[in-house]
Amino acid sequence: MIRVCIILIALMALPVQAVEPDEILSDVAQEARAREISKNLRCLICRNENIDSSNAGIAKDLRILVRERIVAGDSNEQVIDFVVDRYGEYVLLQPRRSWGNLLLWLAGPLMLLFGGYIGLRTIKTGGDAPAQDLTPEEQQRLKDLMRD
Amino acid sequence: MIAELGHMAVILAFVVAFVQAILPMWGGMTGDARLMHTAGPAALVQFGAVGFAFVMLTIAFVTSDFSVKLVASNSHSLKPMLYKFSGVWGNHEGSMLLWILILVFYGALVAVFGRGLPLLLKARVLSVQSMISLAFLAFLLFTSNPFERLELPPVDGNDLNPLLQDPGLAFHPPFLYFGYVGLSMTFSFAVAALLQGSVDAAWARWVRPWALLAWVTLTIGIALGSWWAYYELGWGGWWFWDPVENASFMPWLIAVALLHSAIVVEKRESLKTWTVLLAILGFSFSLIGTFIVRSGVITSVHAFANDPERGVFILAILVVAIGGSLTLFALRAASLKSTAVFSMVSRESGLVVNNLLLVVAAIVVFVGTIWPLVAELTTGRKLSVGAPFFNLAFTPFMVGIALVLPVAALLPWKRGKLAKTARPLWGAAVLAVALMLLIWSLQTGGRMLAPIGLGLAAWVVLGAVFDVAQRGQIGRIDLGASLRRLRNLPRADWGKAVAHAGLGLTIFGISAITAWEVEDIRVAQIGERFTLSGYEFSFDKVEDSNGKNYSATIGTVSVRVDERIVAVLHPEKRFYPVQRMPTTEAGISSALHRDLYVALGDQQGDGWVLRSYVKPFAVWIWIGSIVMALGGGLSLSDRRFRVGAAKRRAGRREVAA
Numbered sequence: 001m002i003r004v005c006i007i008l009i010a011l012m013a014l015p016v017q018a019v020e021p022d023e024i025l026s027d028v029a030q031e032a033r034a035r036e037i038s039k040n041l042r043c044l045i046c047r048n049e050n051i052d053s054s055n056a057g058i059a060k061d062l063r064i065l066v067r068e069r070i071v072a073g074d075s076n077e078q079v080i081d082f083v084v085d086r087y088g089e090y091v092l093l094q095p096r097r098s099w100g101n102l103l104l105w106l107a108g109p110l111m112l113l114f115g116g117y118i119g120l121r122t123i124k125t126g127g128d129a130p131a132q133d134l135t136p137e138e139q140q141r142l143k144d145l146m147r148d
Numbered sequence: 149m150i151a152e153l154g155h156m157a158v159i160l161a162f163v164v165a166f167v168q169a170i171l172p173m174w175g176g177m178t179g180d181a182r183l184m185h186t187a188g189p190a191a192l193v194q195f196g197a198v199g200f201a202f203v204m205l206t207i208a209f210v211t212s213d214f215s216v217k218l219v220a221s222n223s224h225s226l227k228p229m230l231y232k233f234s235g236v237w238g239n240h241e242g243s244m245l246l247w248i249l250i251l252v253f254y255g256a257l258v259a260v261f262g263r264g265l266p267l268l269l270k271a272r273v274l275s276v277q278s279m280i281s282l283a284f285l286a287f288l289l290f291t292s293n294p295f296e297r298l299e300l301p302p303v304d305g306n307d308l309n310p311l312l313q314d315p316g317l318a319f320h321p322p323f324l325y326f327g328y329v330g331l332s333m334t335f336s337f338a339v340a341a342l343l344q345g346s347v348d349a350a351w352a353r354w355v356r357p358w359a360l361l362a363w364v365t366l367t368i369g370i371a372l373g374s375w376w377a378y379y380e381l382g383w384g385g386w387w388f389w390d391p392v393e394n395a396s397f398m399p400w401l402i403a404v405a406l407l408h409s410a411i412v413v414e415k416r417e418s419l420k421t422w423t424v425l426l427a428i429l430g431f432s433f434s435l436i437g438t439f440i441v442r443s444g445v446i447t448s449v450h451a452f453a454n455d456p457e458r459g460v461f462i463l464a465i466l467v468v469a470i471g472g473s474l475t476l477f478a479l480r481a482a483s484l485k486s487t488a489v490f491s492m493v494s495r496e497s498g499l500v501v502n503n504l505l506l507v508v509a510a511i512v513v514f515v516g517t518i519w520p521l522v523a524e525l526t527t528g529r530k531l532s533v534g535a536p537f538f539n540l541a542f543t544p545f546m547v548g549i550a551l552v553l554p555v556a557a558l559l560p561w562k563r564g565k566l567a568k569t570a571r572p573l574w575g576a577a578v579l580a581v582a583l584m585l586l587i588w589s590l591q592t593g594g595r596m597l598a599p600i601g602l603g604l605a606a607w608v609v610l611g612a613v614f615d616v617a618q619r620g621q622i623g624r625i626d627l628g629a630s631l632r633r634l635r636n637l638p639r640a641d642w643g644k645a646v647a648h649a650g651l652g653l654t655i656f657g658i659s660a661i662t663a664w665e666v667e668d669i670r671v672a673q674i675g676e677r678f679t680l681s682g683y684e685f686s687f688d689k690v691e692d693s694n695g696k697n698y699s700a701t702i703g704t705v706s707v708r709v710d711e712r713i714v715a716v717l718h719p720e721k722r723f724y725p726v727q728r729m730p731t732t733e734a735g736i737s738s739a740l741h742r743d744l745y746v747a748l749g750d751q752q753g754d755g756w757v758l759r760s761y762v763k764p765f766a767v768w769i770w771i772g773s774i775v776m777a778l779g780g781g782l783s784l785s786d787r788r789f790r791v792g793a794a795k796r797r798a799g800r801r802e803v804a805a
């Protein structure tokens with residue numbers, strides 16, 4: 001991720017940096033939106049790093065692109081669609097909630113339901129395969145024995 | 149000579165591992181005590197041999213013997229001594245040797261301190277442990293020999309990756325490995341238990357210290373890694389949900405679950421199957437983590453180990469270990485019978501909820517980590533899963549855990565009444581809610597993250613405090629008696645409260661820094677002053693300087709409050725000529741209530757790019773981690789966990805827990 005990125009930059013021997021002063025929009029609200037959008041866009045040549053904190057040239061290009069679209073009047077969704085159209089789903093750090101990613105998004109809730117069911121059953125039966133319960137007759141016999 | 153001796157020692161260890169994997173297990177099957185007795189000495193010999201090999205490799209590094217390929221490609225004569233030393237494991241081969249060293253160290257610990265263990269259990273545990281080391285020694289010998297020579301030694305080495313030349317990262321791998329590998333112990337105990345078809349309270353007592361030790365070291369290792377990221381990467385991020393981080397975080401989550409479920413086995417003879425399964429899962433995640441890091445299958449920060457052949461080898465180890473143990477589990481789990489029952493409202497149920505949340509959280513992290521791989525293999529789509537997903541999908545589980553924890557920790561075993569248990573916690577709840585409202589009103593609306601996060605943190609910390617207070621019956625009996633009660637409280641109970649409080653503190657740090665951090669990015673001229681969140685930053689000067697194996701540009705930024713200097717920061721930009729690599733060293737002033745953080749960028753015109761941050765309560769993330777680890781340590785020092793103590797337990801006064 002970061003390290004790969006830094007190495008790549010070192011090879012290019014032309015270090016640029018994460019969000020640079022000259023990129024920042026003067027409109028505070030627009031800049032805040034740009035930051036929000038940037039957090040979900042990855043630097044394509046880095047591992048798991050968003051364009052906001054990346055030092056790579058491609059990240060700088062994307063940051064500028066995002067700001068251009070915002071200034072042009074796009075909504076956040078439009079900006080993201082614009083970038084995804086050009087760079088593919090790969091650019092999103094948070095995958096879309098699409099059918100293809102159904103399992104990814106539902107893994108947690110489904111496992112929780114399944115685990116919750118198992119857990120409840122465990123609590124009801126007292127965990128594990130319970131030592132055989134006594135039948136009513138045996139219990140009665142036990143009671144009788146205890147009385148003696 | 150040195151390298152060859154090391155190589156020989158690894159081969160010796162391999163042969164001994166083979167013997168130790170077979171003979172004790174055979175002895176266990178045939179009831180031959182002599183064969184079972186070979187396990188202990190063999191474990192010690194293995195440790196001696198691997199330890200010797202490790203020392204040999206260290207000598208090669210420290211004396212900069214560039215005829216050894218590994219040293220030539222990962223060290224440099226000008227490197228500071230500390231990093232020559234840590235360079236031993238700052239590469240694939242060396243870190244695998246360290247991995248194995250720690251593995252056989254655990255084996256030796258069982259051999260030395262496991263006198264109280266029944267012979268059969270000990271023989272089986274050491275045999276399973278040796279199967280693991282056999283596999284990894286083979287991996288080392290056949291795919292990653294650290295002692296390989298070069299025909300034509302270079303004049304000087306290739307240097308260690310500059311990012312690894314850092315005290316935080318020098319000791320990050322050993323701690324992590326202690327944790328990863330520590331889970332092999334619980335794994336071996338689980339397999340041994342399955343072989344003998346029974347699990348009892350004594351077994352849980354023997355397993356828990358290993359789980360604790362693994363968890364404590366994992367906690368420290370993860371904290372060190374995140375602290376390093378914080379000051380090294382130049383913008384103060386401390387957790388990236390990188391595959392390699394996730395690789396260490398999943399075993400951590402499972403280890404927490406295991407620690408808790410083992411208590412239920414020990415105290416109540418219940419949840420046995422589940423605990424055995426967790427022990428298997430914990431080490432499985434360690435192996436998966438090793439696979440992710442070592443194979444480069446999910447390319448990431450630790451890209452220094454991209455090699456498909458190695459990947460396939462580790463994958464094979466993984467499949468055999470996980471597949472084998474799970475098959476054994478499927479065959480034998482039914483024989484683990486429980487004797488106890490418990491009701492819906494009980495400590496046991498609380499721990500079931502704890503386990504449910506932790507394990508599902510670990511699964512979420514797992515699915516997120518491998519999803520890009522799965523998507524590409526199945527549908528050919530290339531996609532990413534990064535921090536925004538994990539933050540969204542993982543956080544709810546932590547919120548759930550934080551909400552339930554204080555109540556569940558106070559519930560009595562077997563059967564409790566919610567209203568009665570919650571009574572001492574009303575104070576904590578009221579205080580936490582009051583804090584939430586206070587923060588909410590102070591920040592005049594805004595995001596709910598700060599109020600909720602800090603409210604939860606207060607709830608968890610206060611819950612731990614009230615737990616201890618209640619155990620000491622503070623306020624109900626006179627103070628002297630209370631203090632005496634507290635002093636006599638078992639260490640494990642103190643450990644529990646301290647570790648829980650540590651979790652609360654970490655939640656506090658994370659919430660505060662996420663909600664309240666402010667930043668300023670500008671091209672600053674020398675002498676420029678600017679104000680950020682009430683602090684006046686003054687960019688005083690920039691100087692060039694030379695380190696032992698790098699050149700540096702060092703800025704000086706003084707920070708004032710009301711014209712009084714509160715901190716002088718020295719952000720650095722370094723350049724390592726051998727690897728032609730720049731690194732940043734942020735200038736940080738830490739205090740309990742805030743970190744002032746400045747990173748120096750490039751020169752632009754006659755100014756410098758300067759990134760300044762005020763990060764409120766940042767250090768509490770790591771203070772919390774240390775407190776958690778400390779709690780684990782306290783628990784570990786409880787006398788009832790001293791290995792073999794289970795046998796002597798009869799007759800000793802038990803403090804009701």
